[in-house]
Structures are given as C-alpha cells and as structure tokens.
Amino acid sequence: MVREYLHMNVYDAFLARVHFLFEEFDHIYVSFSGGKDSGLLLNLVLDYRNQHYPERTIGVFHQDFEAQYTVTTEYVERTFERIKDQVEPYWVCLPMATRTALSSYEMYWYPWDDTKKELWVREMPQKEYVINLENNRMTTYRYRMHQEDLAKQFGRWYRDAHDGGKTVCLLGMRADESLQRYSGFLNKKYGYKDTCWISKQFKDVWCASPLYDWSTEDVWHATYLFDYDYNRLYDLYYMAGLKPSQMRVASPFNDYAKDALNLYRVIDPEIWCKLVGRVQGANFASIYGKTKAMGYRNITLPEGHTWKSYTKFLLDTLPRRLRINYVKKFNTSVQFWHETGGGLDESVIKELQEKGYQIKRNGVSNYTLNQKSRIVFVGPIPDHTDDIKSTKDIPSWKRMCYCILKNDHICRFMGFGMTRQQQKHLDIIRRKYKSIEEFDYEVQKPSL
DSSP states (O other): OOOOOOSSOHHHHHHHHHHHHHHHOSEEEEEOOSSHHHHHHHHHHHHHHHHHOTTOOEEEEEEOOSOOOHHHHHHHHHHHHHHTTTSEEEEEOOOOBEEOSSOSSOSEEOTTOTTOGGGOSSOOOOOTTEEOTTTOOOTTOOTTOBHHHHHHHHHHHHHHHTTSSOEEEEOOOOGGGOHHHHHHHHTOSSBGGGOSSEEEEETTEEEEOTTTTOOHHHHHHHHHHTTOOOOTHHHHHHHTTOOGGGOOOSOTTSTTTGGGTTHHHHHOHHHHHHHHHHSTTHHHHHHHTTSGGGTOSOOOOOTTOOHHHHHHHHHHHSOHHHHHHHHHHHHHHHHHHHHTOEEEOHHHHHHHHHTTOOEEEEEEOTTOTTOOEEEEESSOOOSOOTTOOSOSOSOOHHHHHHHHHTTOTTOGGGTOOOOHHHHHHHHHHHHHTGGGOOOOOOSSSOOO
C-alpha cells in the first residue's frame, strides 16, 4: 500500500470512517486507556453517536494495569462517572501477565495479583462497573492470561454477550506514534473491505483505528477545540520538560516507560514508594535508566571478549526461561538474515560491499516503499558493524548483546515487534528446519 493523501481534513475523514463503522457493525465498543488518543476517540465517538445514532449502545472497555499515576486514575474514574449512564462501562481489574523491562530475572509482572494484595500500588476501584476476580463475568478470561490476550478475548466475550453479530473494538492507535505502527497500517493484508485501519481478530470480531492518520498536533487541537476533558498528567509532563513524543500513559515498567520511571518520584511520590516494592528492579531502573547499567549509553566490551563471546557469556548467566526466550529471538534473526534478508538502501549496500561484508541480493523487500533490495549475509553474522555509518539496521552480535543488557525481552532493538501468535508460527517453522539453523548455541549449556 502506498501513502495516499485525501482531499479532506483528518476530522472529516474520521467522521466518514465512524459512519462506515456504525453502518457495517452490529456492536461497537471503545478501548479507553486513559491516554490522550483513546480519550479523544471516546469523546468523538459518543458525540457522533448522540447526534446520528442515539438508539445505538456503545461499550467502553478499560484495562487497568494497577500501577499508574494518581491523576490517571482520577481521569479514568471521572470519565466513567460522567458517561456511565450513556454507555455500557467495563473497568477490568483482573490478574494478567504484563511485560516488564526492569529485570533480568522477570519477564512479566501481574497487575491485581490476588496473591499479593498487600503490595498493590492502589486499592481496588469500588464501582459497580468494575470487573475483578470476585465478580468476573468475562467467560473468555483465563487466570493470569497475557495482557494482549485479555484485550482480544474481551472482544469475543462482548460479541457473545450481545448474542453474536459483527463486533468492532475502536482503538486510539495512530501511525505517527512509531515506525512499527506505521508499518502495521502500511502492510495490512486482512483489512475489512480493503481498509488498512480495520483488522480481524476472531470470527465477527474486528479492531478499528479511525484516528490512524492523525498527528499529535491534531489530537491536542481537537481536544482544545471541542473543550474535552483530558488526563492532567500531560500538564505535569509538560511542566517537567518532556517533549510530546515522550509523554506516554502506559505501564511504568515496560520498554517505553522505564526511562521515565524517575518522574514518579517527583510527580507522584506516594505511588512511587509502592512501585519500588511492587516490581523487582523499579528503583534500579529509575536511578540507572539512562546509563550504561541499563544499556542506554555506549557499552564497553570487556577485555578478552568478542561481542559474540560476551553475548554467550551473558546468556549463560540468565535464568533458563529468559535464556530460551533470547535464543529463540536470536535464532530467528540469524535465520532471517541468512535466508530472507532485509530491505536496504543502495547507499548502505554499497558501503557494506566496500567494507568487505559477504552479502548478496535476494529479490525486493515487500515492506519498503521504494522497492529496496533484500540483502542476505552469506558469511557469518558480523561481530559488530561500528564501521558502517549509513545505518544501524543490520545484524550483529553487538545488537544481540545490547538486547540482553537493556532487558529488552522482546528484542525491539533488533527490530522485533511480532505478536506471540506469530512467534508460535516461527517456532513451528524453526523446529521443521532445525537442521539448517546457524546459531550454534545450546540452550542447556553454551559453548563459549
């Protein structure tokens, strides 16, 4: 898909999309996180519903991650109380596996863990529309299921609770938030009726992002223009000197938020004290989040090591579960760069050739706009690519090492952004072709 500019502004385009959704789908609910995007989306959809489809019922789903700023909780509660008689409200506080990037020993922590009530960051919300273990009616929920699965399975439950029919979840996702999200919209293969902003989840369950082409400026302009309420955390972020791109309302322990953990000590000291005792590594990350200790600055290679040997040394120090996770990711990357290849600019290809890297062309990349050549590495994966100045998007053992040092369990630093379902599919393929795997590391005992 090629980017196409419409002859209308983003608000008119949004209205056309919402009209399409109301005409096409039997049931609609909004996923409301408490951030600026989902907050604006909720308000815009309710305004449109009230004006054009007053008889239609709208659901509102909030997935509560327990650890968050007090002002965020206040905004969510304020919003639910304001709209509870206009919508079907669902404030979900169920134990779920949520990724943490703070520790080399834990991949997940569990919001609303019923075995650790004494460590909860905040009290359980006491509202009639709150769903927790004591009053759970979400039949598709499994105890401690992954947070992504919980969000998706809510859509199945919402469909069944309304006796079937086409159901759509509205998300406040926007393409300009990250290259990964932009690529997700750009390469959508299973859009509903040729749309890039609607994707299928299950039978008769879809997700739609009608704000996908809005910019951050558009979001704030609309919030001001329509005088909508918003999360006052953004005001505090602004006073703290953060750029708009750094202002995220998310779990404080994930990859995107860990560098700003120290802000909790200033903005919300009472919550901060509880965060320290809630998840292993919170205090360490707040102090060293932007230093070599967390893999943020340039890392010095220990004397006597190559990046490959240092990576294997680090792998050997990790708990088995985490070690296997990294090895799977590294295997996938090595196999990809040996068999499929990534799309690179001609200037990068020329520089690689001039520096003596053993590469060859392997067709054209389907994930680039300018028909870039796919490049595979014929020889071993480089130990490092410090001599390549034109790009960082090429494989090396140094990049693998950085992922371990940054507690980057997903390996975003290497370009990973796959769903767990895609990972399972890759695991099946890898087992099938195990004999041709290049990564010579044994999970049980590495050969250093």
